[in-house]
Amino acid sequence: MVVDDEPSIRDLLSASLRFSGFEVLTAADGQEAVEVAERASPDLVVLDVMLPDLDGFEVAKRIGTPVLFLTARDATEDKIAGLRVGDDYVTKPFSLEEVQARIRAVLRRTRGEGGPVSRLKVADLELDEDAREVWRGGRQVRLSPTEFKLLHYFMVNAGRVLSKAQILDHVWNYDFGGDAGVVESYVSYLRRKVDDVEPRLIHTLRSVGYVLREPPAG
Amino acid sequence: MVVDDEPSIRDLLSASLRFSGFEVLTAADGQEAVEVAERASPDLVVLDVMLPDLDGFEVAKRIGTPVLFLTARDATEDKIAGLRVGDDYVTKPFSLEEVQARIRAVLRRTRGEGGPVSRLKVADLELDEDAREVWRGGRQVRLSPTEFKLLHYFMVNAGRVLSKAQILDHVWNYDFGGDAGVVESYVSYLRRKVDDVEPRLIHTLRSVGYVLREPPAG
């Protein structure tokens, strides 16, 4: 369930999550959130801390499900420190990659360990979501936060062609105003750090986008 | 549904789409688009971003269907960053091939995966629309964007004779000013890259056009 009073944020999140295969309910304020949660008992609630009626933490107390809080970047740290075990938070403005990563992490912790694995693998390239660690051919590689998110997005969509606009939409914050040149820079960084050996995994499709995939035998 | 204030664009698109078997409604501005969409609930809307009354993104928000945006090549890199998941865009001036390819891609993503396959096959020549990969007899071939569009047009119309004018109209941008000589050049490129082995698939019909087809066994 997605709870936010801004329709644009609500739509952005629910569309993105539905596209990834989640069933999504929405609510626009705390009152509605509590009602919907009682009727439908969702697995997880994405919850804006700032709501017009009730405080987000108040809503969390009344519904018994795990929560991913959305909070302004400058919000007071002490409140966040009061998170219940199992909950988590991301700051606005966020990137879709980040929200989805946190959601999966919360669900993994909540439902026993039998959940989806947190380790992605393409050829001899491996990425551990929980540990935030990356290996290429046995060698560990250090990545910056953005590099990590980008590589994660590539690996989740391995074999699929991704346009620069698509990458921008998912990996960068939704309010990012710049142009797609950043994506080129970061692909360049990633190539240097994790794709400097054969077989090359990140391929450029001129005027179309990029793909991460193992080159076919042909 | 096709929404554009320029009648020439509207007619070009709707005629092309009807010919391909789609049912097409049109609207000339945002107001009309919203009304028609509510009454008829189309599967997809091809929507110009620049409309006389409402902004294209505003229209998209009010109608619940997937959207393929039409946008000018220069402006808007940042605005496009606000695309909803599942939507897509093409820049003006476009080619009909490109618009149709994007439409099919959006529809494929939107209605479950059970949609039409994205893999075309003629003899031992194969083309994957999603992965943008082309194979001839097990051997992968790299094509430039225009080469790819041309081959795709040939394969969709396999067995049908295509005149150079027809090819120009579908594969090249609608504002292309040059003559049909380009088509000859690109057919030549294609032959070298994907038709350099028996059986030959691309055949010239002197003063008529070209066909892609497997020669009859006799």
Next chain:
DNA sequence: GTGAGCCTTCAGCAAACCCTCAGGTGATTT
């Protein structure tokens, strides 16, 4: 405050690509 790492922009360079053109080839007409 200072420094390190990080994010973003920019510009110069390199490669790929698109289109034109002209000479050549083979078929068709005169």
Next chain:
DNA sequence: AAATCACCTGAGGGTTTGCTGAAGGCTCAC
């Protein structure tokens, strides 16, 4: 047989696109 026509293809130039090093500004830890 000669002339004509349609087409093929190699070469070349102008343009677009992408890569990468460098620089500036920002944040955060110390």
